[in-house]
Amino acid sequence: xxxxxxxxxxxxxxxxxxxxxxxxxxxxxxxxxxxxxxxxxxxxxxxxxxxxxxxxxxxxxxxxxxxxxxxxxxxxxxxxxxxxxxxxxxxxxxxxxxxxxxxxxxxxxxxxxxxxxxxxxxxxxxxxxxxxxxxxxxx
Amino acid sequence: xxxxxxxxxxxxxxxxxxxxxxxxxxxxxxxxxxxxxxxxxxxxxxxxxxxxxxxxxxxxxxxxxxxxxxxxxxxxxxxxxxxxxxxxxxxxxxxxxxxxxxxxxxxxxxxxxxxxxxxxxxxxxxxxxxxxxxx
Numbered sequence: 187x188x189x190x191x192x193x194x195x196x197x198x199x200x201x202x203x204x205x206x207x208x209x210x211x212x213x214x215x216x217x218x219x220x221x222x223x224x225x226x227x228x229x230x231x232x233x234x235x236x237x238x239x240x241x242x243x244x245x246x247x248x249x250x251x252x253x254x255x256x257x258x259x260x261x262x263x264x265x266x267x268x269x270x271x272x273x274x275x276x277x278x279x280x281x282x283x284x285x286x287x288x289x290x291x292x293x294x295x296x297x298x299x300x301x302x303x304x305x306x307x308x309x310x311x312x313x314x315x316x317x318x319x320x321x322x323x324x325x
Numbered sequence: 326x327x328x329x330x331x332x333x334x335x336x337x338x339x340x341x342x343x344x345x346x347x348x349x350x351x352x353x354x355x356x357x358x359x360x361x362x363x364x365x366x367x368x369x370x371x372x373x374x375x376x377x378x379x380x381x382x383x384x385x386x387x388x389x390x391x392x393x394x395x396x397x398x399x400x401x402x403x404x405x406x407x408x409x410x411x412x413x414x415x416x417x418x419x420x421x422x423x424x425x426x427x428x429x430x431x432x433x434x435x436x437x438x439x440x441x442x443x444x445x446x447x448x449x450x451x452x453x454x455x456x457x458x459x460x
Contacts, residue, residue: 190373190374191373191374191375191376191377191380192372192375192438193373240379240383241379241419243383244386244419245419247387248413248415248416248418249416251415252409252412252413255405255412258405266397269394269412270391270394273386273388273390276386276387277384277387277391279383280380280383280387298438299377299438299439299442300438300442303438303439303446306442
């Protein structure tokens, strides 16, 4: 059985790191509890730009593969092993959810799209509340 | 310019497929607006398993690269250019959200994780609503 798309990265990250990322997300939301609608909207736009873990892994994988292919062509054919191994791990990540760069990225704090979406969901709720407050203040 | 992460459908080239996917998502959300808890939870589990476009690319691209390397070893070194082409395309997908198979995948209805999250949010709102009704 293949793991669920939305949870396969968390499943293969140790609990401590998952918890750390989650508490960071909660802190982020907490900071906007009393914020104005403009501030919240700015944060939402920031979230739109945040690189999720899939995007980071794809870019990293492509760069490693290209480097290996170039070295294989120009330096020594043994270098072709590098893109082969990287492809194997990328495939493993797609199917199972783990690959060697993943633990590093998770420790740096790179989030999954569903973790980012959770922050966005809570911020949108805060935005609605902030707009409500503003309406009441305006009378 | 590097594309925004949430902007998975940004360019006009994909607008039709994107609009269709959005309509489908809206329809799904409507369908569960008054559903009971069991149905909502079942749908959430389905959404968690749904393969998003990143997962499809992450399976397809390395398969293509391995194919190029394999053919390069067996049928002629020129095949390595297939691997190089595929790698450049993954780089484009990572940074620009451009990918040769993306229009076809979108037409097949494969969603981005951000689009799936929209539907998930609506379902979670429905669960909150049910909680309030019970309370």
